[in-house]
Amino acid sequence: MKVPYSWLCDFAPFGTLESNGAASTPSSSLIQLLTDALNDLGLVVEGVEWVGTGLGEVVVAQVLEIHRIDGADKIRRVMVMADEDEPLQIVCVAFNFEVGDKFPLAKIGANLPGEFLITKLKMRGVESFGMLCS
Structure with missing residues (x-):
């Protein structure tokens, strides 16, 4: 199942939140910590995708x-x-x-x-x- 980082932030305080309440872009070290924590809980993370990058134009x-x-x-x-x-x-x-x-x-x-x-x-x-x- 694919789960956006922003959804995870709705249920747990991962990383920092911007003033408008939207989840900020997480660092790669935070993603690694989150991945390890989910794997330890038995929720196997098969991969991480960065969606929406390169849309600056x-x-x-x-x-x-x-x-x-x-x-x-x-x-x-x-x-x-x-x-x-x-x-x-x-x-x-x-x-x-x-x-x-x-x-x-x-x-x-x-x-x-x-x-x-x-x-x-x-x-x-x-x-x-x-x-x-x-």
Whole structure:
């Protein structure tokens, strides 16, 4: 069974807690102590996975504009505002959002799970500077 560290912190005071009550990222030495303690209790730990690492280039972006792309029925050009001073242009296949909605944006350089690296692409002659994640 897979159990998140944050769940363990709900039941026992492992490590430190941030001021908002969420479990902080544990150190490798704390993970080793916790693993040893669980194994001693007969709860065998078969492995530890670090989930969500490498997502530093995924930010929240707000949709500013949505435009059709000439000759393309299944993609559209979307202008979003993330943490930059200027809007970013994204080519998107999703149609389940409107202007004003907020979505995770994987910026160029983001490495998503499955070794999926986000790069600048050009589709139908329109450059895309990231990917909206839904």
